[in-house]
Amino acid sequence: MHMIETVTALQAGTLEGRYRLLVDAITDYAIYMLDTGGHVSSWNAGAKRIKGYTETEILGEHFSRFYTDGDREAGMPQKALATAEAEGSFEAEGWRLRKDGQRFWAHVVIDAIRDSDGHLLGFAKITRDLSERKAAEDELKRSEAQFRLLVQGVTDYAIYMLDPEGQVSSWNQGAQRIKGYEPEEIIGEHFSKFYTDEDRADDLPRKALDTASREGRFEKEGWRLRKDGTRFWASVIIDAIRSEDGALIGFAKVTRDVTERRKAQEALDRAQQELFQAQKMEAVGQLTGGIAHDFNNLLMAVLGSLEIAKKRALSGQDNADLIDNAIQGAKRGAALTQRLLAFSRKQDLKLEAVDVPNLVKEMAALLQRSIGPRIEIATTFPLILPAALSDPNQLESALLNLVVNARDAMPEGGTIKIEARRRPVDAGQVPDLAAGDYICLSVIDEGSGMDKETLEKAATPFFTTKGVGKGTGLGLPMVHGLMAQSGGVLNLISRAGEGTTAELWLPIATKGPDEPAPALSLAPVVAAHGRRLTVLAVDDDGLVLMNTALMLEDLGHEVVQAQSGEEALQILARDPLPDLIITDQAMPHMTGVELLRKVAEQYTGIPVILATGYAELPEGADKGIRRLSKPFSQAELSEALSSTVDNAES
Known part of the structure; x- marks a missing residue:
C-alpha cells in the first residue's frame, strides 16, 4: 500500500514538473499564480518578457502594481479578484504597466483555484500583450472617424449608403444640400423616391441595383428629383459593397448635380x-x-x-x-x-473598260487648246497596259481638270507630264484603297506646289486658290467623287516649291475595252417596230414636258402629257392604255418610282422609263427599271425607247 502511494506521488510530481516546464517555456503569455490576497506566487518566462520583472523581483509583490493609478484608485484589482472568486473567472481588457512604467494593452483572464473541498487556494492569471492589435484598432477607428468626417464634410457630392433592398442607411451633407432632405427625413426610405415618375415606371431603380450587384457598378446620367419636386441632371454611380465572403452588404451611392455642366454643354x-x-x-x-x-x-x-x-x-x-x-x-x-x-457622288456612271493611253491620245488636241502654247505636255506609257474600269466621259473631264490645275500652277510655262503604270497595292498602302491591282494615272507639274495646309484642303468642297469668279472649288472634289464612285482614289502629292503630282488610282477592268458603238440612228422608232407608239410623258416641269413631247412627236410617236403622278393615274383610268410610260422621278406628292409602283399594281405589261439625273433610287425601287439620265438628247431618247420596247416584247 505504501509502495502504491509512493509511486502515485512520484507520478504526480513528474506530471507537475512537466506542466511547470510547459508554463515556463511559454513566452507569448504571462502565466503566473496569485495567493488568496493577490500576491504573486509564481512567474513564467512570458511574464518576465511582457512585464519586465525577474522572478526574484516580483515574487511576493501584490499584482495591483501592474495596474494604472486610475484603475488602482477605482479598486479594479480588488474587483477583479472578487469577481473571479465569486464567479470562478474574470476576463477583461485594459491598460497595464510594465516595470519601466510603459503602458500596454492587455487581455486578462483570472481563474479562481480551489481544492477538492472547494476552499480557495489562490488565482491563476493569464495576461496577453495586445498592444499591436489595440494600435491597429485605434488606427482603424481613427481612419473611420476621419473618413466619416470627410464624407460628412463633402457638400458637392451626395454620398450615402443603401441596404441590399435600396433603403437609405446613411446621409452626408452633400446629399442634404443637393436632394434637400434632412437625415431623419430620408434614412430608412427607398432611394427610388429620387427618380422621376417615368424612370420609376420603367423600373430603373431596380435595374440600377441589379446591374450594380451583377457587375459591381452602375453608372449613368439622368433626371433626378429634389425634395421640393424640382428636377436636376445627375451623374450617378452605384457600387456594390460586399463582405470578405462575398455576401452583399449594400450599396455605396454617389450623386453629383451636373445641371450647370449640361446647360453649358447644350449652349456649346x-x-x-x-x-x-x-x-x-x-x-x-x-x-x-x-x-x-x-x-x-x-x-x-x-x-x-x-x-x-x-x-x-x-x-x-x-x-x-x-x-x-x-x-x-x-x-x-x-x-x-x-x-x-x-461632287455629291450621285451622277449615273457608265463604267466600262477604258484604254487609258488611247483616251489621252484622243484628248491631245483638247488638252493643248486648254493649256495654251507656253506649256508642253509629255506622256509616258508602257507598251502593254491593262484597261482601267471607269466612265470614259467622266475620266476625260477629271483628266482635263487636273491638267488645267497644273497649267494654273505654272503661269510662267513649263512641262506637264502625264504618266500611267500598273501598280499592285497592299492593304493600307494607299489610303482608302483596297488591296489589288490598279492603273495609276498621274498628272505631274513643275509649279509652285502646295504647303501642308493647302494640300489638306485641296479636295475640300468650295476651296479654291483662284480668284473670285475663276473657280467654284468643285474641280478636285468632283475628281474625288468620281474616283470614290468607281472604286478608286485621288491621291495628291505636293510640297511648296516642288510641284504637284495628282494620281488617279483606277481599278483594272476584267475585260478589254469595248468596241466603239455605232452611231445612233435618229430615225423614228416606228421604223424598227412597224407601228407608231402612244407614249404617256409625265413631268412636273412644263418646259421639260413640252421638250420631251416635241422630241417624241418628232420621232413619229403620239404623246399624252401629264404634269403629276395623280394626273397620270387619272389618264390611265379613263383613256386607252399607252404603249409606254416615261416619267420624271423628282415630282411633288408622288415620285416617279411611286407612280410606277402604282402602275405595276393596277396595270400589267406597260413598259416604263424613269428619267432622272441621279444614280441612286429610293429604297425598295425596282433595280431593273430602265433609266434615262437627264439631260438627254433625242438620240438617247430614241435608244431608250427602242431597248425598252424590245425588252418588253421579248
Whole structure:
C-alpha cells in the first residue's frame, strides 16, 4: 500500500514538473499564480518578457502594481479578484504597466483555484500583450472617424449608403444640400423616391441595383428629383459593397448635380450648330457664287444665240450656227451639273473598260487648246497596259481638270507630264484603297506646289486658290467623287516649291475595252417596230414636258402629257392604255418610282422609263427599271425607247 502511494506521488510530481516546464517555456503569455490576497506566487518566462520583472523581483509583490493609478484608485484589482472568486473567472481588457512604467494593452483572464473541498487556494492569471492589435484598432477607428468626417464634410457630392433592398442607411451633407432632405427625413426610405415618375415606371431603380450587384457598378446620367419636386441632371454611380465572403452588404451611392455642366454643354452644342449653319451658308454662298458665274456665261450664250436666231427666223435667214452655239452652251451647262453630281457622288456612271493611253491620245488636241502654247505636255506609257474600269466621259473631264490645275500652277510655262503604270497595292498602302491591282494615272507639274495646309484642303468642297469668279472649288472634289464612285482614289502629292503630282488610282477592268458603238440612228422608232407608239410623258416641269413631247412627236410617236403622278393615274383610268410610260422621278406628292409602283399594281405589261439625273433610287425601287439620265438628247431618247420596247416584247 505504501509502495502504491509512493509511486502515485512520484507520478504526480513528474506530471507537475512537466506542466511547470510547459508554463515556463511559454513566452507569448504571462502565466503566473496569485495567493488568496493577490500576491504573486509564481512567474513564467512570458511574464518576465511582457512585464519586465525577474522572478526574484516580483515574487511576493501584490499584482495591483501592474495596474494604472486610475484603475488602482477605482479598486479594479480588488474587483477583479472578487469577481473571479465569486464567479470562478474574470476576463477583461485594459491598460497595464510594465516595470519601466510603459503602458500596454492587455487581455486578462483570472481563474479562481480551489481544492477538492472547494476552499480557495489562490488565482491563476493569464495576461496577453495586445498592444499591436489595440494600435491597429485605434488606427482603424481613427481612419473611420476621419473618413466619416470627410464624407460628412463633402457638400458637392451626395454620398450615402443603401441596404441590399435600396433603403437609405446613411446621409452626408452633400446629399442634404443637393436632394434637400434632412437625415431623419430620408434614412430608412427607398432611394427610388429620387427618380422621376417615368424612370420609376420603367423600373430603373431596380435595374440600377441589379446591374450594380451583377457587375459591381452602375453608372449613368439622368433626371433626378429634389425634395421640393424640382428636377436636376445627375451623374450617378452605384457600387456594390460586399463582405470578405462575398455576401452583399449594400450599396455605396454617389450623386453629383451636373445641371450647370449640361446647360453649358447644350449652349456649346447650340453654338456649334449655329457655327455649322453659318459655315454651311458660307459654303452655299461660295457654291452659288461660282456656279452662278459659270451658268450666267452659259445662259448668255444660249439666250443670246436663241434671241438672234428668232430674229433671223422671222426674216427667213439661216440659223444653224446660232442653234449650234446654243446647243454647245446647253451641253456645257449639263457638264457643269455633272460636276455637281460627281461632287455629291450621285451622277449615273457608265463604267466600262477604258484604254487609258488611247483616251489621252484622243484628248491631245483638247488638252493643248486648254493649256495654251507656253506649256508642253509629255506622256509616258508602257507598251502593254491593262484597261482601267471607269466612265470614259467622266475620266476625260477629271483628266482635263487636273491638267488645267497644273497649267494654273505654272503661269510662267513649263512641262506637264502625264504618266500611267500598273501598280499592285497592299492593304493600307494607299489610303482608302483596297488591296489589288490598279492603273495609276498621274498628272505631274513643275509649279509652285502646295504647303501642308493647302494640300489638306485641296479636295475640300468650295476651296479654291483662284480668284473670285475663276473657280467654284468643285474641280478636285468632283475628281474625288468620281474616283470614290468607281472604286478608286485621288491621291495628291505636293510640297511648296516642288510641284504637284495628282494620281488617279483606277481599278483594272476584267475585260478589254469595248468596241466603239455605232452611231445612233435618229430615225423614228416606228421604223424598227412597224407601228407608231402612244407614249404617256409625265413631268412636273412644263418646259421639260413640252421638250420631251416635241422630241417624241418628232420621232413619229403620239404623246399624252401629264404634269403629276395623280394626273397620270387619272389618264390611265379613263383613256386607252399607252404603249409606254416615261416619267420624271423628282415630282411633288408622288415620285416617279411611286407612280410606277402604282402602275405595276393596277396595270400589267406597260413598259416604263424613269428619267432622272441621279444614280441612286429610293429604297425598295425596282433595280431593273430602265433609266434615262437627264439631260438627254433625242438620240438617247430614241435608244431608250427602242431597248425598252424590245425588252418588253421579248
